[in-house]
Amino acid sequence: MKRVFPIVMLSIHLFNSGDYLLLLQYQVDRTDKQMNELISQNLYNPNTFIAVKVAQHLTGVNETGAITNTSTANLVARVKT
Numbered sequence: 001m002k003r004v005f006p007i008v009m010l011s012i013h014l015f016n017s018g019d020y021l022l023l024l025q026y027q028v029d030r031t032d033k034q035m036n037e038l039i040s041q042n043l044y045n046p047n048t049f050i051a052v053k054v055a056q057h058l059t060g061v062n063e064t065g066a067i068t069n070t071s072t073a074n075l076v077a078r079v080k081t
Contacts, residue, residue, distance in 0.1 A: 038044050
């Protein structure tokens, strides 16, 4: 009984962790397929997509050279074109 309970709890924990990762990967793959299908049907222009970088304040990480400030008006103008 002393070994059964930890083994059951460990298997439940590993299943929950793996299940979350599998679900996340499934959703990413499904989104990629859907976006590629819409792009191939000329419903979206991939050149108008924008990437938004959000600065995070992490201790010990000082790599902020690639992050630039962008006004919201500029982002709205890019999305509308």
